[in-house]
Amino acid sequence: MTTLISLDARTGQPTGESWPASTTADIDAAVRAAHAVAADWGASNGLARATLLRDLASALEADREGLVTCADRETALGSPRLNGELDRTTFQLRRFADMAERGEPFRTEDDPAVTGAPPVGHPAMQRQRVPLGPVAMFAASNFPFAFSVLGGDTASALAAGCPVVVKAHPGHPALSQRVHTLIQAVLARQGLPAGLIGLVQGAGIEVGVALIRHPLIAAGAFTGSTRGGLALQAEANARPRPIPFYGELGAINPVVALPGALTAQGAELATTLAGSITLGCGQFCTNPGLLVMLDHPATYTFIGQLQAALAALQPHPMLTPGIRQAFDAGVAQLLQAGADLVWQSQGQGTAPGPHLLTVGAQRFMAEAALREEVFGPSNLIVRCADVEEVLGVLMAVGGSLTVTVWGVETDTADHRALVRTAMQIAGRVLFAGVPTGVAVTRAQQHGGPWPASTAPMTTSVGDAALDRFLRPVCLQDAPAWLQARAGVPC
Template sequence: MLQSIDARTHEPFGQALPESGADDVNRAVEAAAAASDAWAASPAAARAALLRGLADALEGQREALVPLADRETGLGPVRLNGELDRTAFQLRGFADQVDAGAPYTCTDDPAVAGAPPAGRPRLTRVRVPVGPVAMFSASNFPFAFSVLGGDTASALAAGCPVVVKAHPGHPQLSRAVFELARGVAAAQGLDEGVLQMVQGAGIDVGVQLVRHPLIQAVAFTGSFRGGAALQAEANARPQPIPFYGELGSINPVIALPAALADKGAELAKTLAASIALGCGQFCTSPGVVVVQQDEASQAFVQAFAEALAAQTPHAMLTPGMRKAFDAGVARLTGHEGVKTLVAVDAAPAAVAPTPLLVQTTAERFTASHALREEVFGPAAVVVQVADADEAVRVLKAVGGSLTVTVWGAETAGDEAQRIVRAAMQVAGRVLFSGVPTGVAVTAAQHHGGPWPASTAPFTTSVGYAALDRFLRPVALQDAPAWLLERKGQAC
């Protein structure tokens, strides 16, 4: 049974919910598959109406959903109201994309008389929905990356039914949002298979879902370990399927002397607040800060340490996350050649952790994989480099990252170009001001990156290009008129 736990008192509350068994998973997937053809062939008006209806329903139930989410997560009503707003915004945003024809785009090459290569038949390139999608909810965003989050919204917009694997960290909220969504679908006369949900605390439910032969793609946001294991399951199927996993990263910040000399104290406070935001439980939380050894950079490190020590994060979302954070702290502080600048206070797992800041050299950082592993929580590593060449080596050692932030590259020059080039090679998003926490939902967004940040670096899990993950190209050669008249809408 799944039991909700009050995030502040750590006491159980509410009725325990049954976990999904193998038969439940099978029924959910079969229902999604039964609805698949009709939803794939659905017109823009139907898809947009569902997405907007879900957004309206979320907002309409705000007064009930936000307190429930707060009780299960302890994230606070301000944060959770903002997250609900974002979730409704992206649902409506995908509805707008559907209205604009994004899922139905097609490319038409008219026939040319004659033999190849100059001559050709008529070819029309369209995209078809892949079929039922398994979506794994994340713990740290109970609205925006959960039952009606971006993966669900983008898959529905693409014409794919969704089977949600709810996160066990907020089972009551997940059930409430799912029931809300079912009501919207029923009111619009849609097949209930368009959106299904399964729940379970162990790995069995998720593995069964990925292995099910009717599931045609997987969207996942979570840990590297969990995502890599599920990707292996997706690849081991008799019919391997796409696995779109966002696995987190350490999001380096390259702080060049020019920026620090100008506004180092301000940037120190901004960065400290970003690392402590949400108790560091964001996939875009900055985990590595690269500085040179000049006077302005060293003054920045001191101000940064002071600002981070003054932060007071809230408790972590689950005891498991706190245990993993404590293990990461021990790994960093116990590593040879690492100096602790801000130490974590020893405290029970139920108490909010204090931030950690350690410092090391570029040589040690690039040589040790242990220093480059993500610590999910309010922790960061300062890496001292001699010059731009060492900064580039640090970025290459990090490998794939969701983001890289470069401060001080406003003026073109060899040093700036080399660092920016390296940043673009390893990250899905490169920032030149601000901090990486906060991911805008927009057409130009890319939330992904080379392995190990994500399993599919050419795709994004945030922004309107996310629906491209669930549409497969098909070239129609000399198609009959009735098919071309559908203008990219599946038949």
């Protein structure tokens, strides 16, 4: 039996805690327990769902000190960052609680009967939504609270009326177990079945594959690498009955920096961008991995300012030794594909230093390897002769969670073309600031064309994340008792 070991992220040494990986029987039991409660939870009202979500948030806050200490040991993300992330997690839980209580999952569209022959005449119809059923949720490495056991995917699925089976990330097994213990205590206090929120874990791919293949799983939600997400999506599609798979994958998140913006506030923008590149040791899905610039004196001044700003920063250790190895390999691949190293810091111990590389636009568009995400504190500067080359670079990216465009305040044909192209390839387009930091709001869109996500019409952050786990159903000439339920499934 494979054993899952908790490691100290700063030393790489075991902490003394370990657990057996979930067996096929364990996975089957967790999914069947979720399936057993699916009908009742799907028929629950908004108040019941809200009560659970709010109590889960309170349970996290009550154990804040222990949870943050455990998370810091396993991730090296630091107490300030982790406390902020825990606050975001409880905010998400309570936001989806509010949505459930005010009836968002139960919205209906009434279409009263019209007498006469079709196409004008039609029976009475009511369009409502029903929960999909048990959701397989794959936790992320880089957000041990907000995209993990009780993260946004779990919160939105529960608010939609779906049970959840979480595949914990092996990078923080002790934290995952601790959070799941809190969950089970909350479920017991509310008299809810333990299977409403299940947990399975393992370091290999076998556990995740077995979970997504289980015939009683109705949907999958994933945050992680393009390679991992693509493999799981293939499994979801290859089932005898394919299921929706909502994968939020990798992105290189281009920043287009036009000379006007750099001339006006280059030093300030350099400091801001350097902080974004190194934030969380570059281990954000919205990390700005690409800087697209025109051949202009302001560009070369800015590169020097950015180098100086990066030199003042030292990232912390990466989440796992494997992620550090992948970062080093990613930088090496960029160099092999034709990029030149502008500057790098040597780093300290297990923490890598920031890397700044550069390449011409034509080379970038010709070499697919230059468009691969490097998960860590690096940035590739693409030098463009004109706006047409900038547009070509963006289209070569193909799909991204974000595109940032600095300097398009005036309405010109070039600026319209840049904005139009940015909107074609990204789920979120920024005109100020940097892409790191994804607000949980009603208008948020965290997703984008492939390879940013597997379902670009959906979002994994914000209020609309709820919609992923609800399927529309039309009720025609429904009896009065069913209409009286006002969209709550029976």
